Amino acid sequence: MSIIKLDHITKIEGHANLYVKIQNDKVKELRLEAVEGARYFEGFLKGRKYDEVHHIASRICGVCSQSHLLCALKAIENALGVKVSEQTTRLRKLILMGSILQSHLLHLYFLALPDYFGFESALAMTKSHKDTVLRGLKLKKLANDICTIIGGRDVHCITPIIGGFSKLPTQKALNKLLERLKESRQDVIKTAKLFISFKNPSFARKKDLVSLKSDKEYALWEGHIASIDGISVPFSEYHKHLQEQSVKYSSAKFVTLNNNSFMVGAVARISNNKDKLTKSARNIIQKNKLTFPCDSPFMNNVAQAIELMHLTDTCIALLEDLKLVTEDPVKYNVKAGTGIAALEVPRGTVYHEYELNGVGEVVRANIISPTTQNLLSIEEDVKQFLPTILKKHKQRIILDLEKLIRAYDPCISCSAHFLEVELDYV
Amino acid sequence: MKPRVAIFDMTSCDGCQTTILNLEEYLVDIANAVDIVNFRLGTEKVSPGPYDISIVEGSISRQEEVKKIKWIRENSKTVIALGACATHGGPQALSNRLNKKDIHKEIYGNIVPKLNSLDAKGIDQYIKVDHYIRGCPIDKFDFLNILKQFLIGKIPKENTNPVCVECRFNENVCQFMELGACLGPFTYGGCGAICPTNNLPCDGCRGALDDLNLEAGIRIMKKKNIGDDKIKALFRKYVPSDKRYEKFEEMLKNVNNKT
Numbered sequence: 001m002s003i004i005k006l007d008h009i010t011k012i013e014g015h016a017n018l019y020v021k022i023q024n025d026k027v028k029e030l031r032l033e034a035v036e037g038a039r040y041f042e043g044f045l046k047g048r049k050y051d052e053v054h055h056i057a058s059r060i061c062g063v064c065s066q067s068h069l070l071c072a073l074k075a076i077e078n079a080l081g082v083k084v085s086e087q088t089t090r091l092r093k094l095i096l097m098g099s100i101l102q103s104h105l106l107h108l109y110f111l112a113l114p115d116y117f118g119f120e121s122a123l124a125m126t127k128s129h130k131d132t133v134l135r136g137l138k139l140k141k142l143a144n145d146i147c148t149i150i151g152g153r154d155v156h157c158i159t160p161i162i163g164g165f166s167k168l169p170t171q172k173a174l175n176k177l178l179e180r181l182k183e184s185r186q187d188v189i190k191t192a193k194l195f196i197s198f199k200n201p202s203f204a205r206k207k208d209l210v211s212l213k214s215d216k217e218y219a220l221w222e223g224h225i226a227s228i229d230g231i232s233v234p235f236s237e238y239h240k241h242l243q244e245q246s247v248k249y250s251s252a253k254f255v256t257l258n259n260n261s262f263m264v265g266a267v268a269r270i271s272n273n274k275d276k277l278t279k280s281a282r283n284i285i286q287k288n289k290l291t292f293p294c295d296s297p298f299m300n301n302v303a304q305a306i307e308l309m310h311l312t313d314t315c316i317a318l319l320e321d322l323k324l325v326t327e328d329p330v331k332y333n334v335k336a337g338t339g340i341a342a343l344e345v346p347r348g349t350v351y352h353e354y355e356l357n358g359v360g361e362v363v364r365a366n367i368i369s370p371t372t373q374n375l376l377s378i379e380e381d382v383k384q385f386l387p388t389i390l391k392k393h394k395q396r397i398i399l400d401l402e403k404l405i406r407a408y409d410p411c412i413s414c415s416a417h418f419l420e421v422e423l424d425y426v
Numbered sequence: 427m428k429p430r431v432a433i434f435d436m437t438s439c440d441g442c443q444t445t446i447l448n449l450e451e452y453l454v455d456i457a458n459a460v461d462i463v464n465f466r467l468g469t470e471k472v473s474p475g476p477y478d479i480s481i482v483e484g485s486i487s488r489q490e491e492v493k494k495i496k497w498i499r500e501n502s503k504t505v506i507a508l509g510a511c512a513t514h515g516g517p518q519a520l521s522n523r524l525n526k527k528d529i530h531k532e533i534y535g536n537i538v539p540k541l542n543s544l545d546a547k548g549i550d551q552y553i554k555v556d557h558y559i560r561g562c563p564i565d566k567f568d569f570l571n572i573l574k575q576f577l578i579g580k581i582p583k584e585n586t587n588p589v590c591v592e593c594r595f596n597e598n599v600c601q602f603m604e605l606g607a608c609l610g611p612f613t614y615g616g617c618g619a620i621c622p623t624n625n626l627p628c629d630g631c632r633g634a635l636d637d638l639n640l641e642a643g644i645r646i647m648k649k650k651n652i653g654d655d656k657i658k659a660l661f662r663k664y665v666p667s668d669k670r671y672e673k674f675e676e677m678l679k680n681v682n683n684k685t
Contacts, residue, residue, distance in 0.1 A: 038543050039437065039487070043529040044520035049659060055629075056663065059517045062441015062563060110447065121465070123457040133454075141450040152624040154448050155441045155563045159624050166625040246534040253534070 018401060019249075020386065027386050032379045033249045042365045050076050050334060050360035051162055057352065058156045060367065063106065063411055065156045066099030066147060067345030068352070068367075073160055075352040079339025080162070080360075082332045087325060088164045090318055091150050093221050095157060096343065097311045097318075098146030100220070102154070103346035104266070104304040104311075105143055107409045108195060109136030112301050115403055116198045132194070135187050139308075142180050146315065149173045163329030171324045178319040181312055185280075188308050195305040196288050200298035201400065203385050207261060207377055209268035209293055212344050218276040218310060219269070220344040226272050227262065228293045235342035238351050242368060254376045255368060261376040264348025265409065266303035267294055278317075281310035297381055300407045334360040347371055347409055371411045378408050429478040429577065432464035433508075434498055436484030436491045437518065437546065441563040442509035443483055449566050459577060475501025479576060481559075485511040485518060485546040492544070492552055499553040504576065507548065507555045508569075510562035510631050514665035515546040517562065522546060522667060547667060557582055560632035562664040565617045585616040588635055589628045593619035601627045606650025607660060612638055631664035638670055641677045648681055 021029035041060055045053060057072035058065045070092055077084065084092075110122045113136070119125045126133050144154035149169045151157030159165045212223030212235065225233050225241065233241055244253045256262075270277065271293035274285065284306050285292065294303075338355045348370030355364040381404060389400050435443060443465075449456070456462075463473035480502035486492055499505055510516045521529065522545040530538045549555060557576075559569055575582040589610040593600070601608035601622055609630035610622060621628050634640075647657055657678065661671050 038533075039518040039546075040521040040524065040529050040533065041518075042533055043524050044517075049656075052659065052663070056517060059439050059441070059562065059664070062439035062444045065439070065441060106444070106447065121462075123453060123462065126454050126457065137450040137453065140448075144448050144450070153563075153620060155445050158621055158626060161626070246537040246539065248537055248539055250539055 018382065018405065020382070022390070025387075025390050027383060030379060030383050030386075031249050032375055032382070042367055045354075045362050045365040048362050050080065050356055050362070053354060053362060053365075054160070054162075055156070055158075057367070060369070061411060062155050064099060064103050064346045066095050066102075066151065067343060067350055068369075069157055069160060070096055070099075071341050071343045071345070071350050071352040072354070073162065074341035074343070075339040075354050076356075077162060077339065078341055079337040079354055079356050080332050080335060081337070082163050082330060084164055084330060085327060087322075087327065088329075089221070090322060091165065091169075092160060094315060094318055095147055095151045095160065096220060096345070097315050098143050098150070100344075100346045101143035101308065101311050101315075102140065102147065103409075104308055105136060105140040107346075108191065108301060108304055108308075109133070109140065111406060111409070112195075115399075115406065135190065139184060139187055139191065142177075142184055145180075146177060149177055161329055163332055164327065165329065168324060168326065174319055174322060174324065178316065181316050181319070185312060188312050189284075192284050192302075192305040192309055195301050196284075196290070198301075200296065200301075201385075201389075201404075202296075203298065203381075203388065203404070204295040205297075205381055205384050206295050207263055207380070208257065209271045210257060210262045210264050210349065210373075211269040211272045212342060212349055213272050214276075218273050218278075218314070223342075223344075225342070225349070227257070227268075228271050231257070235351070236340045238340070238342065238368070239353075239366075242351075242373070244368065244372070250375075252375060253372050254379075255373040256376060257373075261380050262373065263297070263377045263408075264370050264373045265300055265346075266307050267292070267297070267300045268348065269344060270294075270303050270306060277306070278310045278313040280313050281306050284309055297378075297404060297407045300409065304409070334358075345370060347411055348373055369411070371408075374408050374410060378405055378410065428459065428461040430463050430473070430476075431460040431479045431481065432473075432475075432477040432498075432502070433462070433481045434464065434483070434494070436482065436495070436512070436549070437487035438484030438509070438511040438516065440483070442511075442559075442561075445563045445566050446569060449570060452570060456573070460573075477502045479504045479506065481506045481508050482512050482549055483508040485515045486549060486552055487518065487543055487546045489542040489544065495549050495552050504556045505549075505553065506557045506559060506572070507550065508559050509564045510560065510633070510664045511546075512549050513558045513560055514548045514633055515667040517664050517666070519546040519665075519667040520662065558584065558633075560614050561617055562631035565620070568616050585614065586635065586637075587615040589613045589615045589617065589619050589622070589632070591615050592617070593622045593628075595619075596623045598622045602646075606647045606652050607656060609660060612640065612643055627660075629663050630661065633665050634668045634670035636670070640670070640674065641681060644677055644681045645684075654678060654682070 017033045019031045054069050054072035058069035060068045114121050148154045152159040159167050208227045208229045210227040212219035213226035214223035243256045246253050274292050336358045340353045342351050351368040353366040354362050357363050480498050507513045572582045592615050608627035610628040613630045614632040
């Protein structure tokens with residue numbers, strides 16, 4: 001019996017292993033195991049007060065911390081019946097988009113790019129691909145600065161609080177941000193060109209693609225749950241359609257949609273909402289003759305690059321006519337209630353639900369992060385992809401499998417409640 | 427030869443490593459000054475020890491991590507704890523007080539995976555730590571400063587000022603005097619008093635100072651009409667397992683008895 005083991009798949013966020021058992025050129029057994037220490041957020045959020053939940057929930061993941069912070073905040077505000085101002089919503093949307101830019105850029109330039117160029121890391125590429133690396137760093141700094149200027153910090157934002165903000169940015173800082181965003185457009189276009197130019201394996205597997213959808217805009221901040229196979233339900237009914245399943249080998253739960261595997265993330269969002277993208281992003285799709293909906297997980301990198309364009313231009317539009325007014329957070333009364341919120345975040349849809357008692361303590365918390373929704377789909381993709389590459393050298397197989405898994409941009413810290421690849425030849 | 431620096435992670439949110447990657451304008455310089463030989467979030471390269479400096483993010487929360495942290499210590503000249511999870515166990519230490527069986531059942535239902543989980547603790551509960559980079563998350567310039575000092579052969583001195591010092595420099599209104607519900611006076615500085623500067627009280631993520639008069643602090647909080655529950659919640663957020671807060675319940679009782 002011989003074993004191939006991918007222990008600690010690198011360049012993903014969090015820890016995971018893939019175990020594969022192969023017999024007579026056939027995949028006998030396959031398991032995607034999350035191996036990160038369980039942290040029990042839903043457990044210890046119970047008993048915490050309404051006004052500290054979002055800052056603690058932010059700590060679920062440091063790579064997309066703003067996602068959990070904003071989703072928790074929105075859920076608590078829904079529970080308390082707090083309606084925030086138009087300006088607050090606009091500034092929070094900017095933080096959300098800044099956060100998606102941060103995460104996409106980290107994934108594309110730091111985690112995916114070295115794979116395509118055959119380097120171990122982005123930093124190892126500074127000599128041979130200096131311009132590309134510096135471009136990635138510059139774009140990422142801008143994304144960080146959106147979060148820092150509005151949210152107070154680039155990881156785990158501070159200023160968003162129930163009803164509004166503890167501190168508002170200055171108009172001057174926002175103006176400067178707008179200027180830099182406009183300047184960054186050319187770099188974003190170059191990024192999209194670069195990622196479209198890479199050759200990917202031709203692998204595709206039919207699956208449902210799920211995201212939020214809205215009549216008003218490219219759904220990130222609000223919308224209903226929609227899929228290319230025709231699902232259309234309010235986000236508040238997520239629990240009726242998404243089933244969380246525990247498996248023996250993983251501290252992350254697997255999520256199914258009406259008992260099937262599905263994919264969330266940039267590919268799913270563009271597949272469901274491409275007519276709502278900015279003109280610049282739609283141009284990239286048309287000029288390069290890209291098709292969405294799309295069943296290739298490898299297209300997730302391209303989809304993220306297209307989203308960079310959409311997000312940059314949307315941030316520009318949000319900032320362009322923003323005349324900041326000084327306002328305090330809206331007043332509210334603490335009361336019992338249940339609040340649900342869903343947001344589109346870097347890796348897909350995130351759901352937070354909190355039930356509060358009369359003094360504003362959390363009595364029940366439920367959090368479904370995007371990666372848990374993708375785990376089953378990753379597992380099924382690997383099952384179908386592996387037989388097509390089995391004739392290759394062991395090292396090559398591992399590399400291809402890692403590439404496939406990384407394309408999903410899995411974030412195991414948020415799904416952990418735990419990735420390494422193990423190939424076992426029988 | 428360039429010093430060999432390894433970055434490891436245990437159980438965490440990866441936010442402190444992300445903060446290092448957010449040092450965009452310095453990353454190329456850092457890569458020129460040191461040989462980064464292990465950084466799961468940033469590179470595929472995994473090199474065997476020994477390492478000159480090992481930077482460890484995350485709490486020890488699994489049996490396997492106990493073995494790993496001991497191995498890291500044996501193979502490193504200097505070990506640095508990175509962020510609240512590594513220095514104190516982090517927010518997940520909040521679950522140390524919970525009944526794990528109940529929680530497992532509630533979160534995983536009838537199929538509970540084999541977790542090998544332990545109470546979340548800081549790495550210094552298992553090994554000797556040479557330096558602490560504090561915070562949830564760390565402050566990136568604090569990290570840069572400490573790394574620079576190690577590189578020129580200096581042993582960095584811990585900033586033992588409370589958060590209040592930087593808070594004053596920033597000319598903030600004192601939240602402790604105004605509201606009482608601020609952990610600035612109790613907490614290691616070095617963060618630039620970032621929370622009070624953003625009009626929110628300090629929530630103590632950098633851990634309790636050594637020479638702390640906790641009981642006096644609690645007394646002032648009580649005078650400001652802050653309830654026991656709120657005081658408990660304040661001290662038990664990002665570093666709930668801080669040793670200096672161990673006698674906290676006792677002190678709270680003392681203060682309540684005296685008043």
